[in-house]
Amino acid sequence: MIQNITHNEKLLSVIIRANYEKDGIEFFTPDDFSQQLAYMKRPKNYIxxxxxxNAVQREVHFTQEVLYIxxxxxxxxxxxxxxxxLxxxxxxxxxxxxxxxxGHGFEMIEESEMIEVKQGPYAGEMDKVRFEPINKEKLEIK
Structure with a gap:
C-alpha cells in the first residue's frame, strides 16, 4: 500500500507500507524532487x-529525507x-x-530503529527550525 500525505495540493510525504509489492520498478516521486523514491521487485537472474x-550540477533548496523503520x-x-x-x-x-x-515530528511508540537517508552536506542547526509539538489530545491518526 502507498499512502500520500498532501496539503493544498502539495505532496508532503510518501509512505510505502511494508506489505507493498509490485513487479518491476515504480517511482513515487515527481522528477523535480531532489530526493527520488522508488520500489523495485525483479525476478531471479534479472540483471x-x-x-x-555522471557528475550533474544540482541545486537543492529543501532537505528531503527518507526513513526506513x-x-x-x-x-x-x-x-x-x-x-x-495536519x-x-x-x-x-x-x-x-x-x-x-x-514540518514533521516523531514519537517512538515502541523502542524503534530507523535508518535515515537525506541530502548532504549537513548544515547543522541552519538545516531546520524546531517548534512546539501538537498537544497529544488533539492528535488525528490516519
Missing part, C-alpha cells in the same frame, strides 16, 4: 547492467509550512517514508 552516475513503531505528526498540525500516522517495521515538504 541491472553495471553503470556509473527497521524495528518498532513510530508515530509521525505532519505540519504545514506555517507549523499548523494529521498523524503510525509507521511500523518495514515501512518507508519520504518526508518532502512541510
Amino acid at each position: 541491472i547492467p553495471p553503470h556509473i552516475h 527497521k524495528s518498532g513503531k513510530v508515530r509521525v505528526d505532519f505540519y504545514d509550512d506555517d507549523r499548523n498540525y 494529521q498523524s500516522t503510525l509507521l511500523e517495521k518495514g515501512d518507508v517514508i519520504l518526508l518532502a515538504y512541510g
